[in-house]
Amino acid sequence: MKITIFSRLAIGYIIILSMVVFSSIYELYQLSKVNEVTRSVLEIDNRILDLQKKLTDSLLSLMRYEKKYIVLEDDSLHERFLLATADFKKDLQRTFSLKISPEVQQILKRVERFHAMYHSLVVEEFQNIKNKKSYDTKRYDLEKEDTINKVFDDLKKLEEFSRRDTYNKIKQLDIAVTDSYSVALVIIAATLLAGAVISVIITGNITRPLSVMKRKTHEIAKGHFDISLQHSSLPEMNELADAFNVMCMRLKQVDKMKSDFLSVMSHELRTPLASIQEGTNMMLEGIGGKITERQEKLLTIIAEEDKRLINLVNSILDLSKMEAGMMKYNFEQGDLIPLLRRTLIEITPIVKAKHIKFKGNFSDELPLVEMDREMITRVLRNLLGNAIKFTPNGGIIDVTVRRQDGWIEASISDTGPGIPEEDFETIFDKYKQVEFPGSDKKKGTGLGLSIVKHILTAHGGKVWVTSTLGAGSTFTFALPF
Ligand SMILES: Nc1ncnc2c1ncn2[C@@H]1O[C@H](COP(=O)(O)OP(=O)(O)OP(=O)(O)O)[C@@H](O)[C@H]1O
Ligand SMILES: [Mg+2]
Structure with missing residues (x-):
């Protein structure tokens, strides 16, 4: 009883x-x-x-x-x-x-x-x-x-x-x-x-299931709905646990519905967006006839916005695949440094345009790691892209790669606005963006870091951030070798 x-x-x-x-x-x-x-x-x-x-x-x-x-x-x-x-x-x-x-x-x-x-x-x-x-x-x-x-x-x-x-x-x-x-x-x-x-027994009996519930609620707040509370010896708590479990199930269903919807929508959007891109490029190249300067400006804007939309749709689709564990990885032994150098060359024009000082500290003699080059390049693009995006003109970006007890660690530090400590973990959740006073937070989709985390997890690696508000952030990822 x-x-x-x-x-x-x-x-x-x-x-x-x-x-x-x-x-x-x-x-x-x-x-x-x-x-x-x-x-x-x-x-x-x-x-x-x-x-x-x-x-x-x-x-x-x-x-x-x-x-x-x-x-x-x-x-x-x-x-x-x-x-x-x-x-x-x-x-x-x-x-x-x-x-x-x-x-x-x-x-x-x-x-x-x-x-x-x-x-x-x-x-x-x-x-x-x-x-x-x-x-x-x-x-x-x-x-x-x-x-x-x-x-x-x-x-x-x-x-x-x-x-x-x-x-x-x-x-x-x-x-x-x-x-x-x-x-x-x-x-x-x-x-x-x-x-x-x-008192200890009674209070323990009451607070134990409550603290479990509190912990699980935090998990839910982080977006993990795969939770079910065990029954305890307290009937009242069991009723609460049942209600809690039903709530988790519903949240999971709603979350899945949302993901499915986005994934279907993105899929449906991809083809017309690609056609728009192709059409715009053809028109810009003058295949459809000569265009005026004004028309060229408008077409360039359309092409840029279309590219942004294609990126967003791709990100949503990739993230859905990653969440479902259906993303295909092409693992092979590789060196991180050439990938990094190539990505740095890619971003040079924006770095120069923003007068950002770039510092690099990485030796060429690092062990090879098992990785999907495309995916790790994506990680580097995302992290460096964020650093450039959030660092003000004239700021400094510092990239360090070192070997550390069986891991290769790469850190990207910037002199941007920094990230509050309470967001250090949630920043890697999808759609999570930090609100900086006086700045427009909608500079992206909030999917980049989530994709980075999925890719690194699939590599058996990890990623984390340290930051001082107002001074800058350091994103570090580690890959095992
Ligand atoms: N280097 C950084 N300095 C300050 N804040 C950052 C930095 N990198 C990421 N953030 C914060 O984390 C949020 C999430 O980053 P994430 O890369 O996931 O998304 P995004 O850059 O906004 O969009 P996306 O990368 O999908 O285009 C950013 O919106 C920003 O608030
Ligand atoms: Mg980003």
Whole structure:
């Protein structure tokens, strides 16, 4: 089953979201535990310590009043003793009312019991004093001391117990916090990692077919319609790929229709154009009778335009043949230099007319190459023709031929307007012409370089251009030897 982009994104987000929710729930649980322990320390252990201190203070006060009363027999001291005893009992009850452990409860019960024993001894002794009755003071003192010491011991135990309990709870808190810190770190790292992995996978899934499509679109822009996009795992992308493939097929059909049309038209035009050329030449030669000067001028223009049309038709037909792989080549071992020299002689009149300075740098000792002389001459004519056409009057054309690792490289440099870098490749496409500001780009048909490229490819060679805008261009072609 193929999963849609929407489902992939939804699943990815659900996974990341669940991890975040899980980690939040865990952290909340740990926080509630921390909260619970903190509250228990504050509300129970701290309170027990406070009350234990109060109990000790009350006990010391009531002992003090008891001792003073026995010496002074002052009723107000008796009353203060009773008040201190009431405070003690009240605080004891408060301690009982806290959420205390059974152990603390045991201690408190002992405190209550020993205090009660002490209290009844004091009450008895006070009674004896009030009734002026003689009694064994020493026995009372000993018994009181014994019971009160037990109360103090237990209060001490209560304090120790609370402190120990507080310490244990804080330790527990520390462990819980450390644990939750580690778990939180692991969860955060896992969430981030999962988020990154999921994002990379999902984004990759989406962008991969898109970048393939982008690449293929560039190919189409260059005029290559033989493209079909493979299906990916994304249904939406597959729909797009299908539409894209249909579009390529249609473009290919339209391109073929256009080429076929041009080829048929050119074929049909060739014969009448040749007849016109022949007729015009005959008339110019005076075969049809004497012509006036004005008629001669007109006939010359017709002859030139006709020649241009014949060249165009031939170029279109040749290019169609080359594209269809039907061009016939007559390969044989040959030397490039004589071809170059012959072409240079051909162009000398135009070079002179434009006052172009010509520089040549080629040795005569170059290896022979397998080539069709006619076709390579055509390449040279085209490249030199362009150099002359685009170089302004008084410019320089430099031709260099050298041998380079199994290749013979010929470069034709000019001081023309140059070619923008983005056109370095497309310039070899048919009908492609660069627009130069302020100049008429329609100086040709835009087929020359395309034919050059086809010829060199058929020779196993290559052609490229380097250029600096405003300074000139260098067209280089290479043939293997
Ligand atoms: N030496 C050069 N300097 C500057 N631009 C050039 C040069 N050679 C070619 N170009 C650019 O490349 C375009 C294509 O060249 P190409 O030879 O294919 O066509 P063309 O010269 O316009 O016509 P054709 O050669 O078919 O008569 C030219 O129109 C021009 O814009
Ligand atoms: Mg040209």
